[in-house]
Amino acid sequence: MSTTLTATGDVASAGLGGTDATPRYKVTFGRVLRAEWAKFLSLRSTWITLGVSLLLLVGIGIMSAYRYNPADMHGPAADAKDAIALALRSVELAQLAVGVLGVLATAGEYTTGMIRSTLTAVPKRLPVLWSKLGLYFVVVLVVSTAGAFASFLGGEGFLSGKPIALTLSSAGVLRCLFEAGFYLALVAVFGAALGMLVRSVAGGISLLVGTFMLLPIFLDILPSSWKPNVSPYLPGLEGGAGGSMISLHQASGTLSPGNATWVLLVWVAVAILGAAYRLKRTDS
Amino acid sequence: MIEIQHLVKRYGDKTAVDGLNFTVKPGVVTGFLGPNGAGKSTTMRMILGLDAPTSGSVLVNGKRYHQHAAPLQEVGALLEAKSIHPGRSAYNHLNSLALTHGIPRRRVDEVIELAGLGKVAKKRAGAFSLGMGQRLGIAAALLGDPQTIMLDEPVNGLDPEGVLWIRTLLTNLAAEGRTVFVSSHLMSEMALTATDLIIVGRGKLLADTTVADFIESAGGDSVKVVSSDATRLRELLLGPDVTVTGAAGSEELQVNGLTAREIGQKAADAGIAVYELTPQVVSLEEAFMALTGDTVEYRSNGSTGATGAGATGSAGDKEQKEVVAA
Numbered sequence: 250m251s252t253t254l255t256a257t258g259d260v261a262s263a264g265l266g267g268t269d270a271t272p273r274y275k276v277t278f279g280r281v282l283r284a285e286w287a288k289f290l291s292l293r294s295t296w297i298t299l300g301v302s303l304l305l306l307v308g309i310g311i312m313s314a315y316r317y318n319p320a321d322m323h324g325p326a327a328d329a330k331d332a333i334a335l336a337l338r339s340v341e342l343a344q345l346a347v348g349v350l351g352v353l354a355t356a357g358e359y360t361t362g363m364i365r366s367t368l369t370a371v372p373k374r375l376p377v378l379w380s381k382l383g384l385y386f387v388v389v390l391v392v393s394t395a396g397a398f399a400s401f402l403g404g405e406g407f408l409s410g411k412p413i414a415l416t417l418s419s420a421g422v423l424r425c426l427f428e429a430g431f432y433l434a435l436v437a438v439f440g441a442a443l444g445m446l447v448r449s450v451a452g453g454i455s456l457l458v459g460t461f462m463l464l465p466i467f468l469d470i471l472p473s474s475w476k477p478n479v480s481p482y483l484p485g486l487e488g489g490a491g492g493s494m495i496s497l498h499q500a501s502g503t504l505s506p507g508n509a510t511w512v513l514l515v516w517v518a519v520a521i522l523g524a525a526y527r528l529k530r531t532d533s
Numbered sequence: 534m535i536e537i538q539h540l541v542k543r544y545g546d547k548t549a550v551d552g553l554n555f556t557v558k559p560g561v562v563t564g565f566l567g568p569n570g571a572g573k574s575t576t577m578r579m580i581l582g583l584d585a586p587t588s589g590s591v592l593v594n595g596k597r598y599h600q601h602a603a604p605l606q607e608v609g610a611l612l613e614a615k616s617i618h619p620g621r622s623a624y625n626h627l628n629s630l631a632l633t634h635g636i637p638r639r640r641v642d643e644v645i646e647l648a649g650l651g652k653v654a655k656k657r658a659g660a661f662s663l664g665m666g667q668r669l670g671i672a673a674a675l676l677g678d679p680q681t682i683m684l685d686e687p688v689n690g691l692d693p694e695g696v697l698w699i700r701t702l703l704t705n706l707a708a709e710g711r712t713v714f715v716s717s718h719l720m721s722e723m724a725l726t727a728t729d730l731i732i733v734g735r736g737k738l739l740a741d742t743t744v745a746d747f748i749e750s751a752g753g754d755s756v757k758v759v760s761s762d763a764t765r766l767r768e769l770l771l772g773p774d775v776t777v778t779g780a781a782g783s784e785e786l787q788v789n790g791l792t793a794r795e796i797g798q799k800a801a802d803a804g805i806a807v808y809e810l811t812p813q814v815v816s817l818e819e820a821f822m823a824l825t826g827d828t829v830e831y832r833s834n835g836s837t838g839a840t841g842a843g844a845t846g847s848a849g850d851k852e853q854k855e856v857v858a859a
Binding site: 291362 | 578581582583584585598599601602603604605606610612614615616617618619620621622625626628629630632633634635636673677
């Protein structure tokens with residue numbers, strides 16, 4: 250301690266120099282993006298969460314294929330209609346992990362107090378949100394798409410010869426795998442927007458789980474005639490837009506993959522608008 | 534340079550900042566003083582644009598904070614509340630801030646050395662002691678080599694070495710012509726580091742003064758004289774650098790600018806009987822408390838002078854005595 254003290258007296262005047270000779274710095278969008286990327290890389294929790302989501306996505310997908318046995322009525326995934334349904338069964342759990350990743354990206358800054366440093370450096374604020382959303386979208390898109398392919402290809406061998414087997418060249422398979430990656434990336438973005446909106450990790454995760462997993466359950470207590478009209482427009486997998494996006498065959502009463510994608514995009518856009526409004530307009 | 538005009542901040546019914554007006558000038562350390570809850574932190578948050586004023590304006594170096602192209606180069610701030618992610622290392626924290634402005638890595642290393650964080654820079658900031666956390670906050674504040682440095686309660690929880698380090702740093706920064714704005718709820722600390730003083734209480738400006746003037750108005754190093762012929766003694770003592778105050782008709786006088794010895798001698802020469810001759814020791818802390826303790830009482834008074842200045846020296850005032858002497 251005492252050594253640093255003796256040193257600092259000199260450095261304070263030498264290091265800070267005159268104000269005239271100081272270089273001009275400038276905040277640009279590219280720099281904010283780089284800073285957010287550095288933040289992403291420098292936190293262990295982001296790596297762990299991302300790793301867990303990939304593990305769930307690939308592990309559960311392959312395990313489902315390995316354990317698949319249509320004769321065993323109580324076995325896992327015995328009701329699966331095709332290899333895509335088996336491989337992408339894992340999206341159900343992986344969405345939770347990537348959603349949490351998104352919530353942590355934004356709400357984590359509020360919970361820790363980091364947001365004060367972040368917004369002091371970027372007082373225009375919105376570039377931080379766009380950077381975070383863009384960054385997490387791309388990262389989760391790449392990782393989840395790779396995971397979806399790995400899940401499908403890893404399980405392919407266990408299913409060969411069985412009636413539900415498919416290959417990459419089968420109709421609709423590529424579409425489903427890419428949509429699975431896209432769906433998970435949107436869930437992450439949705440989580441990040443929710444985190445920015447409610448500024449609390451716990452609150453953000455609750456809202457995320459509520460929207461993607463619990464809304465279909467709430468729907469059951471409403472008049473039963475409502476369900477067919479509302480359910481397809483929910484964002485989640487269970488009878489919702491997300492489910493339509495990653496299914497090989499369009500089930501009756503659900504949206505086409507294209508329309509389902511648009512519906513999910515609207516959900517995400519609404520969350521982003523709310524997040525942007527809260528970030529820009531309220532005290533931090 | 535920080536310019537604050539008619540600044541008001543309300544949270545629901547509660548008014549945290551109530552019509553503040555003041556300017557913080559470059560080249561000196563300005564103390565921002567007030568009891569806890571006086572609105573100091575809220576004011577600082579408004580300076581940085583973290584909170585939006587309900588009304589009024591805050592300008593930093595001529596612009597609102599968010600209008601600057603490189604805000605970290607304009608203002609470096611240490612806020613009272615922790616503003617770091619505990620999972621990130623000190624180096625990565627500073628680097629992520631530096632990247633937003635295109636501040637080179639070299640500068641990150643520089644401020645780490647400057648704050649004495651060299652050995653712990655790669656450790657998770659969450660494991661830092663309070664003192665190390667403050668140093669990291671100050672390193673972040675200095676990152677952009679800013680013209681204005683604003684620190685909220687920087688010496689809170691620091692050990693004596695840390696306190697001394699902050700004092701030296703602030704003095705050096707001000708000597709380089711920077712604006713240095715430091716909040717505290719300890720008058721004694723401000724008396725040692727600051728030149729100018731902004732005193733607030735319950736969100737209102739109580740005094741915009743200098744430490745020297747504050748000590749002066751608090752009684753300075755005055756002498757209390759009680760004499761039967763106060764009127765004649767007053768005429769006798771008055772001189773170019775001497776002020777004498779006392780209520781009309783009272784036997785009691787407050788004399789500034791003369792020592793008790795000189796007063797006694799003059800009274801003896803003139804044959805005036807003196808019943809009491811007491812050097813007054815100023816308690817800055819008491820003067821400060823008298824000023825901030827009751828805002829209503831202060832307002833009816835209407836001056837920057839403290840009402841409790843007459844407090845005589847007691848055991849607790851030793852430190853204050855040194856302050857005055859310095």
